[in-house]
Amino acid sequence: MKASTARKVNGGAEGRRNPIAAVQGRIDALEGEARGRLLRVLGAGEEALHDLDLALERVSREDWSTRGMRRHLDELRARAENLRAAALRRVAEMPGEAVSRLATGSRVPVRNLARGLERIAKRLEERPPAISVVADREEREPPEVPSEHLE
Structure with a gap:
């Protein structure tokens, strides 16, 4: 530890001359801090x-x-019924709102939507032949059953 740091920690030259006064000063500082914390806790309580x-x-x-x-309970039921009616009304309005947004939107989003739907349609059209090929194989070649299972 450096000498300057030791002086600051121990109270300097005066701390070396009167260590009781330095300790008393530290105790007073800690006591003041503890009182402040207690007052804050009591205020929160x-x-x-x-x-x-x-x-x-x-x-x-x-x-x-x-x-x-x-x-x-009757008041709560009435509030629940009002919320239910409002939710049903909003759900009923959703398809119309979606169509109106599509109609009023620019051409680019509508084109992108159409392209996306075409890609999905192509993917769906390509899958059935792959499934039917597997089904044809199963019809032509019956699966082999081990002789142990035949008895």
């Missing part, structure tokens, strides 16, 4: 307690009787 009090206040105001719960 008080904030959480306040939030909990507000939540309990809301719960205590609600009607937990059978009639109150039935009313609450």
Whole structure:
């Protein structure tokens, strides 16, 4: 360790003369830092307690009787039905919206879509002959069964 670093760590020349004062200074600094942290933690705890009090206040105001719960469930059912109707309406509008976007779009995206569909159609047309060749082979050459399985 360098001499300058040792002076800074130990409190310099004064730290060497009065080591108790240097230690006391460090203890005071640590105590101040600990007090600051405790105050922050207590503040956060008080904030959480306040939030909990507000939540309990809301719960205590609600009607937990059978009639109150039935009313609450009816409200939830009505909201669910409204959401369902809105979702069905949006799903019904989707095909029309897609067609209108295709019609109003530029020629390039429509051409690209047509080319992509042609490529897919060609791939689908090429596959059936390959499958039928395999089926023809199976019809001509019956699979060999080991003699052990025939008994």
